[in-house]
Amino acid sequence: MLQSTMPDVTSCLVLDVRLPGLSGLDYQTELARLNIHIPIIFITGHGDIPMTVRAMKGGAVDFLSKPFRDQELLDAVVAATERDRKRREAQRTVANLKSLFETLSPREQAVMKLVATGLMNKQVAAELGLAEITVKIYRGHVMKKMRARSLADLIRMSETLGISANHTEQTQV
Incomplete structure (x- = not known):
């Protein structure tokens, strides 16, 4: 996914901290390195405080410990997509103003x-x-x-x- 073009739609990622190969936290770091800004919700059955702190400092929207209620995940997705919508709207506004200024x-x-x-x-x-x-x-x-x-x-x-x-x-x- 990192090598594909990110679609220009409001979105978020739901990542398990423990993924085969690249961990969810490493994936988050790689997205930031590539300047890809997408809200991330982490889920894990084996989380600890340092892991949660690292994820949140890296810009995660939420960190859910398994088991979690379906509504918790839905609420987190709604919050993350709303954050992404606002970010995209702000980017469009700036791009429009830049083109007018030019x-x-x-x-x-x-x-x-x-x-x-x-x-x-x-x-x-x-x-x-x-x-x-x-x-x-x-x-x-x-x-x-x-x-x-x-x-x-x-x-x-x-x-x-x-x-x-x-x-x-x-x-x-």
Whole structure:
């Protein structure tokens, strides 16, 4: 499974800690190494505290000891898939914002970064060596291209993208 492409659907893994060959914990470590993010629920009949701690520190959603009730597993799967759904939604949001940001000209990007830090148009103009009216025009273009309904919207988008006037690289969620 590690060599196959992960489908782009909300999902989770239910792993027994003791699998033939690669243990469930080793499988979790390998997924993390490959940058594959999928919620994992561990089940085991032979668990101990250090094993549980390792699994949870590795990002496991739950650790169920056998025997467990069917409802416990169902509840864990619901929680894990909901976590995965939210993560995927956040990734799509960031990807969409990045693509919108990339449509901005370098000057529009600079204006967005400065406006998002709370500078007034006059301050942005001074910072960039532009006329205030030019900054207003760029700001209007930024609002339109980013599909921001308000300045607060634009600031939230900037925060989501991890951009600011002093930080030109974008970060991922």
